[in-house]
Amino acid sequence: MDFILDYITVTTFWTILFIVHALLAVALIGALTHQAVAVLAPVRQATAAGGFVTRFRSVSGPGYATAVCVLWVLTFIFGGWIYTKYRIYVRIPIEQQGFWKTQGIFELKEHLATIGLGLLPLYWYLWKNARETAYDSVRKWLTVLLAVICWYAFLVGHILNNVRGFGS
Amino acid sequence: MSTATASPSAAAPKASLAASTRFGTFALVFGISVAILYVICDMSALPMFTYHPGTDRLEWGYAPARRDEGPAMYWYGWIAASILGGFVLGLAAAMLPEKIGRRIPLALSWIVPIALLPVLIYSLKFYWRW
Numbered sequence: 529m530d531f532i533l534d535y536i537t538v539t540t541f542w543t544i545l546f547i548v549h550a551l552l553a554v555a556l557i558g559a560l561t562h563q564a565v566a567v568l569a570p571v572r573q574a575t576a577a578g579g580f581v582t583r584f585r586s587v588s589g590p591g592y593a594t595a596v597c598v599l600w601v602l603t604f605i606f607g608g609w610i611y612t613k614y615r616i617y618v619r620i621p622i623e624q625q626g627f628w629k630t631q632g633i634f635e636l637k638e639h640l641a642t643i644g645l646g647l648l649p650l651y652w653y654l655w656k657n658a659r660e661t662a663y664d665s666v667r668k669w670l671t672v673l674l675a676v677i678c679w680y681a682f683l684v685g686h687i688l689n690n691v692r693g694f695g696s
Numbered sequence: 697m698s699t700a701t702a703s704p705s706a707a708a709p710k711a712s713l714a715a716s717t718r719f720g721t722f723a724l725v726f727g728i729s730v731a732i733l734y735v736i737c738d739m740s741a742l743p744m745f746t747y748h749p750g751t752d753r754l755e756w757g758y759a760p761a762r763r764d765e766g767p768a769m770y771w772y773g774w775i776a777a778s779i780l781g782g783f784v785l786g787l788a789a790a791m792l793p794e795k796i797g798r799r800i801p802l803a804l805s806w807i808v809p810i811a812l813l814p815v816l817i818y819s820l821k822f823y824w825r826w
Contacts, residue, residue: 608772612749615769632823639738639816642775643809646730646782649723650805656714666802673806 542613546693549606550685556599557675557682562587563596564675567668589671593655596674597648604645611638618692630691637684644677718790721797724805726786731809734778739819743773744780 532541562584571578571586578586622631651674654667713719737743746759750766761768789797817824 608775611771612747612769615749615767620767628823628825632820635820635823636816638771639734640809642734642771642778643731643812645775646734646779647727647805647809650720650727653714653720653723656712657720663802666805669803669806673809 542610545606545610546689549603549610550689552599552603552606553678553682553685556596556603557678559592559596559599560671560675560678563589563592564672567671590655590658593652597652600645600648600674600678604641607638607641618688622688622692627691630688633684634688637681640677641681644674647674717794717797721792721794721800722786722790724786724800724802725789726782727805728808729785730778730782731812733781734774735812735815735819737774737777739815741770742777743770744777745773746770747772 536544565585566587566589569585571582619631647670651670654663654670657663658667741758743758745757746755747753747769748755748759748762748765748767749769751762753765758770758773759768789800
């Protein structure tokens with residue numbers, strides 16, 4: 529990877545990785561939110577005349593399952609990659625400035641993201657068997673749980689980047 | 697699995713993972729185990745390895761930060777340990793007779809992570825200071 533640094537600065541390189549991580553997270557949060565709303569407030573009858581909210585929740589959940597898994601894994605990999613630089617160049621200054629709670633909520637983010645990662649095979653299995661009514665309840669609550677984790681991680685990532693982002 | 701009547705859906709081809717109840721059992725036990733093992737690894741300081749980002753060095757197991765070499769990172773080691781442990785337990789569960797596997801409540805997949813949340817928050821008590 530060192531040849532890349534012949535063309536861009538180290539800070540630019542890590543900033544690009546962070547932006548890719550953030551963009552993947554945007555796609556993930558969009559997909560998971562659609563799916564979670566669709567299972568919490570399903571549209572009983574398909575209607576073309578529905579408004580924005582109806583259309584938002586009328587997506588076909590199974591079609592999102594594989595994409596959500598891939599996006600979660602990719603977001604996790606990029607997050608884990610930039611975590612090495614974060615540990616030295618972001619976390620230490622945050623600790624020196626005494627932003628302990630900010631640091632704590634970020635630590636919780638990495639814990640929850642890992643637990644979510646472990647739940648992906650079951651999540652995928654349940655959605656690939658979407659016609660199995662016996663799975664309806666667990667499919668719903670697992671999807672909602674993953675969506676809540678994703679929202680938490682997304683917002684905390686934003687907060688931390690506002691406190692001290694790469695290159696700041 | 698708690699669903700004794702589980703059968704492959706029409707959308708899932710017979711040979712695919714999605715149609716395999718054994719894979720369902722594996723996935724269920726894997727998910728629950730990863731969550732529990734991760735919390736145990738975190739609270740007991742049991743990473744599979746320690747990464748020192750300042751010097752780009754890996755050490756097996758838990759290793760404290762070295763003087764003048766920057767911090768030590770355990771998160772990767774916790775992930776590796778919990779995923780490996782979850783994989784082994786999931787595989788073992790998948791090899792059980794199907795009637796036993798079906799008895800594992802599916803709801804544990806979302807109840808266990810929620811139940812572990814207070815434990816995780818407590819494990820971070822160092823940071824909740826005013």
